[in-house]
Amino acid sequence: MPYGYAGKFLDVDLSKGTVKDTTFPDSVLTDYVGGRGLAARILWDRLGGYWRSVNPLGPENLLLALTGPLTNWYPGTRVCVSGKSPQSNGIIGSTTSGEFSSELRAAGYDGIIVSGKAENPVYILVTDEGGEIRDAKHLWGRKGKETVRLINKEVRAELSGRHPGRGLVREPGILYIGPAGEGRVRVAAVMQKWSHAAGYGGYGAVMGSKNLKALVAKGFGPQPQVANIDEVKRLWAAVTYAMINNADRLRRWGTGYGGYEVGARSSSEPVRNWQDEWHDERGLGGPRFDFRYWIKRYWSDFGCPSACMKVAMIRTGPFKGAIGDNPDYELEAYEGPNLGIYDAGGCIYMSVVCDELGLSGINGGNLLAFAAELYQRGILTADELGMDLKWGDAKAFEALAEKICRREGIGEVLAEGTYRAALRLSRMKGLDVTPYAVHVKGVEVGAHGTRSGLDVGPAGYAVAVQGGDHTSTAYDAHDEMNMVFADSAVICSMNAWRPGYDLVFSFYRAVTGLETTREEWCKVLGHRITHIQRAALLLGGPDIVWQPKDDDNPPRFYEPLPSGPYAGKETGRATVEELKKQYYNAIGWDERGIPKSEVLRALGLDDVDRALEAVRQS
Amino acid sequence: MWPEASRVRVFMLVPGVEIPHLCAQCDDYPCVKACPADALSVDGRTGAVLVSKEKCTACGLCIEACPGKVPFLHPRDNYAVICDLCGGDPECVKECVAARFNALWLVQEPMSVSRKLFARPPEEFTEDVATNLYGEKAEELI
Numbered sequence: 001m002p003y004g005y006a007g008k009f010l011d012v013d014l015s016k017g018t019v020k021d022t023t024f025p026d027s028v029l030t031d032y033v034g035g036r037g038l039a040a041r042i043l044w045d046r047l048g049g050y051w052r053s054v055n056p057l058g059p060e061n062l063l064l065a066l067t068g069p070l071t072n073w074y075p076g077t078r079v080c081v082s083g084k085s086p087q088s089n090g091i092i093g094s095t096t097s098g099e100f101s102s103e104l105r106a107a108g109y110d111g112i113i114v115s116g117k118a119e120n121p122v123y124i125l126v127t128d129e130g131g132e133i134r135d136a137k138h139l140w141g142r143k144g145k146e147t148v149r150l151i152n153k154e155v156r157a158e159l160s161g162r163h164p165g166r167g168l169v170r171e172p173g174i175l176y177i178g179p180a181g182e183g184r185v186r187v188a189a190v191m192q193k194w195s196h197a198a199g200y201g202g203y204g205a206v207m208g209s210k211n212l213k214a215l216v217a218k219g220f221g222p223q224p225q226v227a228n229i230d231e232v233k234r235l236w237a238a239v240t241y242a243m244i245n246n247a248d249r250l251r252r253w254g255t256g257y258g259g260y261e262v263g264a265r266s267s268s269e270p271v272r273n274w275q276d277e278w279h280d281e282r283g284l285g286g287p288r289f290d291f292r293y294w295i296k297r298y299w300s301d302f303g304c305p306s307a308c309m310k311v312a313m314i315r316t317g318p319f320k321g322a323i324g325d326n327p328d329y330e331l332e333a334y335e336g337p338n339l340g341i342y343d344a345g346g347c348i349y350m351s352v353v354c355d356e357l358g359l360s361g362i363n364g365g366n367l368l369a370f371a372a373e374l375y376q377r378g379i380l381t382a383d384e385l386g387m388d389l390k391w392g393d394a395k396a397f398e399a400l401a402e403k404i405c406r407r408e409g410i411g412e413v414l415a416e417g418t419y420r421a422a423l424r425l426s427r428m429k430g431l432d433v434t435p436y437a438v439h440v441k442g443v444e445v446g447a448h449g450t451r452s453g454l455d456v457g458p459a460g461y462a463v464a465v466q467g468g469d470h471t472s473t474a475y476d477a478h479d480e481m482n483m484v485f486a487d488s489a490v491i492c493s494m495n496a497w498r499p500g501y502d503l504v505f506s507f508y509r510a511v512t513g514l515e516t517t518r519e520e521w522c523k524v525l526g527h528r529i530t531h532i533q534r535a536a537l538l539l540g541g542p543d544i545v546w547q548p549k550d551d552d553n554p555p556r557f558y559e560p561l562p563s564g565p566y567a568g569k570e571t572g573r574a575t576v577e578e579l580k581k582q583y584y585n586a587i588g589w590d591e592r593g594i595p596k597s598e599v600l601r602a603l604g605l606d607d608v609d610r611a612l613e614a615v616r617q618s
Numbered sequence: 619m620w621p622e623a624s625r626v627r628v629f630m631l632v633p634g635v636e637i638p639h640l641c642a643q644c645d646d647y648p649c650v651k652a653c654p655a656d657a658l659s660v661d662g663r664t665g666a667v668l669v670s671k672e673k674c675t676a677c678g679l680c681i682e683a684c685p686g687k688v689p690f691l692h693p694r695d696n697y698a699v700i701c702d703l704c705g706g707d708p709e710c711v712k713e714c715v716a717a718r719f720n721a722l723w724l725v726q727e728p729m730s731v732s733r734k735l736f737a738r739p740p741e742e743f744t745e746d747v748a749t750n751l752y753g754e755k756a757e758e759l760i
Binding site: 072106148152170223241305313315 | 619620621622623627628629630631632633634639676677678681687689690691693694716717718719739740751752753755758759760
């Protein structure tokens with residue numbers, strides 16, 4: 001086994017109530033590394049034979065929580081959540097920061113694989129003694145802060161009881177769902193702490209469908225051994241220096257500093273469900289958050305030098321009492337201008353509403369704005385919604401979010417996520433409302449538009465294997481593989497951004513003792529993972545199977561920008577079609593976007609090639 | 619890298635409220651007095667508590683005697699772990715400076731009865747810091 005691994009994975013079948021340890025051959029770890037890459041391999045091996053019939057919200061799906069060999073050694077701590085996505089019907093590697101992964105690896109595990117469905121709500125506790133399934137009936141229905149509080153108390157008491165005299169026990173790491181996941185809402189996130197979310201993919205709904213409230217880990221051992229500790233220490237210092245000396249803006253302000261300028265300068269921020277991408281509202285500027293609401297300026301998870309999180313609290317006014325991470329850029333946009341909210345307080349409040357419900361701020365914010373646009377156009381009425389859903393009214397959006405989580409009234413339809421809700425509403429209304437659904441492959445698009453030409457590339461989402469996920473867009477079939485690596489070695493891509501990926505791969509070699517180069521990754525290993533993800537996406541099902549025409553932007557991105565310095569600009573269909581061709585060619589897909597047989601076979605993916613025959617024939 | 623074996627453990631019983639938990643060097647050293655195996659002693663130069671791995675029987679009496687419940691047993695080697703100030707040149711300070719956080723630095727302070735005020739369980743510190751941060755909302759969060 002390469003260095004950097006704890007050495008085993010926990011394999012839990014919730015239907016049978018069984019828990020066992022499992023391992024993977026060295027070659028699988030070397031080729032697929034961990035996180036997103038290993039998730040693709042595991043999912044393909046276990047479900048690939050009948051992918052199209054696997055219901056993402058059925059007991060046959062898997063829920064994976066995987067670390068990678070660089071997790072915790074490379075500064076920062078992250079975990080990758082995956083499974084068959086109830087949004088894309090493909091595979092998405094969705095990562096979140098927090099100490100769950102350091103505790104899991106301290107307990108001797110690199111990841112958890114969950115299959116089946118528990119009869120009653122449960123959580124899984126992983127310690128140095130192994131895994132166990134525990135009752136979670138008393139936790140079901142609880143929002144985020146309450147869930148964290150109760151699990152912290154319960155697990156500390158339990159472990160203190162098991163090891164009397166050993167001293168005080170620290171808190172465990174927790175991955176959990178809120179009411180959104182319990183309600184199998186397709187825009188439900190897997191949460192950590194209060195506000196850290198694995199949002200893309202809808203894996204909160206997968207946990208909910210398994211009656212799985214949380215994964216909890218508490219380990220007492222060391223982090224896995226590395227191949228060359230002196231080199232790791234040297235590189236650790238280099239990464240830390242790079243982030244502290246050259247990423248000061250990120251440290252001081254977090255990504256949330258972009259809340260004003262991505263709209264005002266780049267014209268690529270969602271405004272009222274992407275009806276515009278420009279605004280000049282200074283109410284969302286960094287200082288409006290900082291001076292009034294921040295109660296903790298630097299907050300980082302274990303081992304992270306960047307401290308891009310800031311804790312915000314609202315002390316006065318209609319939103320009094322809201323506490324959470326200050327919205328990062330994505331949430332500033334999606335819980336801000338996208339809902340017609342232009343004041344920092346309202347934006348923080350809506351971010352906290354999403355966090356507490358375990359609703360992905362991006363995907364959920366997109367969904368809420370979709371509903372608001374239908375209200376604006378008179379397609380959904382106040383009667384149907386149960387409220388006047390006016391732009392800018394945070395309390396109305398909160399009420400709708402609660403309804404969605406309870407699947408009550410119109411919430412039952414909206415709980416299916418933006419695209420599926422659009423399909424259902426189109427049938428209900430006898431009117432095509434899909435042009436208002438801003439998604440790619442069922443994944444609500446991140447808060448970066450393509451129209452101004454200054455942000456994500458014209459085909460960046462259209463051909464991406466993770467659809468609307470802004471953290472892993474497609475552009476050159478080479479450097480974009482860096483992101484696949486970040487999600488597979490499971491590190492924070494923000495902490496890789498300044499140091500650069502040549503250093504990241506040096507780090508990888510120092511930790512694992514392997515010889516893998518960045519070139520090898522970008523040309524071979526990353527492609528293998530991407531092809532598996534592409535195959536899963538094309539097979540899709542059971543409810544939606546994507547067609548070649550679905551390699552496209554949301555319709556809205558072809559409407560001219562109505563205002564701002566880039567007014568009149570749109571994405572340009574001819575450009576998109578040309579870039580798609582170039583991309584297919586570069587990555588080895590045919591003219592319909594299907595991975596070519598000879599490309600797959602050269603990479604040893606014969607099983608993937610055989611499965612794609614059905615797609616080629618159709 | 620082994621957080622659970624570190625002489626400085628950080629508790630985070632409430633998100634946003636990190637409590638570094640380590641020996642405060644009480645002026646009357648209740649842990650040293652409580653040790654029945656003569657495993658604990660005081661470093662005359664730094665004032666830190668030293669633990670003899672060989673003599674420690676892992677009885678846990680030092681943990682009970684500590685007003686802050688600071689000592690704990692090493693997860694693999696099963697002996698009491700207490701901050702020894704690294705002989706006067708603490709590694710944590712060096713790392714913090716090397717990483718350019720500059721949040722830790724060395725100070726010289728005479729022994730004082732006030733030191734004991736810092737020997738408190740993390741739950742108590744958490745209540746204070748959480749209240750300071752979150753005000754009346756802290757009650758719901760702890």
